[in-house]
Amino acid sequence: MGMTGANEDDRRKRRPAAAGGASAPKSQTGNPPLERLTIASDFSASREIQKKIVESAVRAGYNSQCAFAIKLALEEAMINAIKHGNRLDPSKSVHLAWRITPERAEIFIEDEGTGFDRQGVPDPTADENIEKCSGRGILLIEAYMNSVAYDRGGRRVRMVKLNEPDVLPRRNG
Numbered sequence: 001m002g003m004t005g006a007n008e009d010d011r012r013k014r015r016p017a018a019a020g021g022a023s024a025p026k027s028q029t030g031n032p033p034l035e036r037l038t039i040a041s042d043f044s045a046s047r048e049i050q051k052k053i054v055e056s057a058v059r060a061g062y063n064s065q066c067a068f069a070i071k072l073a074l075e076e077a078m079i080n081a082i083k084h085g086n087r088l089d090p091s092k093s094v095h096l097a098w099r100i101t102p103e104r105a106e107i108f109i110e111d112e113g114t115g116f117d118r119q120g121v122p123d124p125t126a127d128e129n130i131e132k133c134s135g136r137g138i139l140l141i142e143a144y145m146n147s148v149a150y151d152r153g154g155r156r157v158r159m160v161k162l163n164e165p166d167v168l169p170r171r172n173g
Contacts, residue, residue, distance in 0.1 A: 034097040034108075041086040041094055041111075046078040049096060053107065056100040062163050069144035070105055070161050076137035077109045077157050085111025085155060104146075105161045115153030 039045040054071045062070070078094065086092040092112040099106045122128075124135040142148045147160040 031099055031101060034099050034106075036095070036097045038093050038095050041082045041089060041092045043079075043082060046075075046082060046094070050074045050078060053098055053100070053105075056098075057105050057161075057163075060100050060102050060105075060163070062105070062161075063166050065166050066105075066161060066163055070107075073141045073145050073159050073161070074107065074109075076141050077107075077159065080137050080157075081109050081111035081113075084116070085113035087113060103163055105159075105163070107159045108156060109159075110152065110156035113155060115155040116150075117154060118150050 037049060039049055050071065053074060054067055057067050057070050081094045082088065086094065094112075095108075095110040097108040118138070121138055122135060124130070124132065124139055129135055141157070141159065144161075145159045146162045147158075149158045150156065151158070
C-alpha cells in the first residue's frame with residue numbers, strides 16, 4: 001500500500017467514518033468485510049478495542065506469539081495515534097478498521113493529526129537516542145508485524161500479521 005494521491009485523500013477525508021456498523025464490501029479475494037470503529041482519543045477506549053481485536057485473533061486460531069505481536073503493535077500504534085497524532089486532544093478521534101481471518105490480521109489505525117514522515121523519525125537505536133524514554137514504538141511495530149505501511153500523510157498506518165507457526169521452541173515436560 002503506497003501513498004494515496006491528493007484527490008483520493010481529499011475524498012476520503014470528507015467521507016464520514018463509520019461508528020461501528022458500516023463495513024466495506026467483500027473484496028474480490030473473498031475476504032470478509034473490514035470491521036470499523038471510531039473511538040475517542042482516549043487511552044481507556046483504546047484498551048477496550050485492542051482487547052476486542054486480539055480476542056478475535058485468538059478465536060481465529062492465532063497462537064500466543066502471533067496474538068502477542070498483534071497486541072504489542074496495536075498498543076504502540078494506538079498510543080502513537082492518540083499521543084503524537086491527535087496530541088491528546090479530546091475533540092479528535094481515532095478511526096480503526098480491521099479484518100481477522102485464520103490466515104492474516106489486517107489493521108488500519110488513523111488519527112486526525114497533521115501526520116508525519118516516517119523517514120524523519122530518529123533511529124531509537126542510534127547512540128544519541130539510546131537513553132531517551134520514547135521513540136521505540138514504530139520500531140516495535142515494524143519488528144513484530146509482517147507488513148507496515150503509512151499513508152494519508154502519515155496519519156494512517158496499515159499493519160498486517162500473518163498467522164504463522166510458533167518460532168520459539170516449546171519446553172517439554
